[in-house]
Amino acid sequence: MRKTIALLAAAVMATPAAAQPTPGVRMPPEIGAAYGRLGKAMMAHDAAGVRSVWAEDFVVNSPNNEVLGREQVIAVMEQxxxxxxxxxxxxxxxxxxxxxxxxxxxxxMVPIKGPGAGKQVMRPFTDVWAKRSQGWQLIARQATIAEAR
Structure with a gap:
């Protein structure tokens, strides 16, 4: 169970302010700001802050091939x-x-706990954002751990 939780955690970690677009790639300012808020909320284990960025119908495809909803992921974060x-x-x-x-x-990143702890991990991702009445919200994420060094 702990391995499943750690793998799920690796799939959903948000970004701190250190997003680095490739030269020529333009990050929409509203989404860049939302990534920043999400990163701060995740680092602080602030469920309300995460809920403000993740849509109510947010889903993530975790590395252990489980599709999980927003509240399931927040429960992992709170642990x-x-x-x-x-x-x-x-x-x-x-x-x-x-x-x-x-x-x-x-x-x-370098995980402090779980699989790959203490080793640098590379995780390709795809995030899907939707414009909703409350602004841009993350509605879907797929992230897979590609390698640990």
Missing amino acids: DFLDYKGFRKHITYVGQKPEVTVIMGYDT
């Missing part, structure tokens, strides 16, 4: 399984439409 150092988000693609934006890239 203190999302601790990393050296976390960076590298943005390689932004596909912006009026109502939906797809962000792709990879995260690098």
Whole structure:
């Protein structure tokens, strides 16, 4: 069970302010700000802050091939399984439409707990953002741990 929780935690970690778009890739300011708020909320284990960025119908495809909803992921966060150092988000693609934006890239970090603890991990991701009445919200995420060094 702890391995499942740790793998799930690795799939959903948000970004601190250290998002690094590839040269020529433009991050929409509203989504960049939402990533910043989400990163701070995740690091502080602030469920209300996470809920303000993740849509009520948010889903994540975790590395253990489970599709989980927002409240399931927040429960993992509240169990203190999302601790990393050296976390960076590298943005390689932004596909912006009026109502939906797809962000792709990879995260690098060193997990403090769980699989890969103490080793640098690279995690490719795809995030899907939707424009809702309360602003841009993350509605879906897929992230897979690609390697640990």
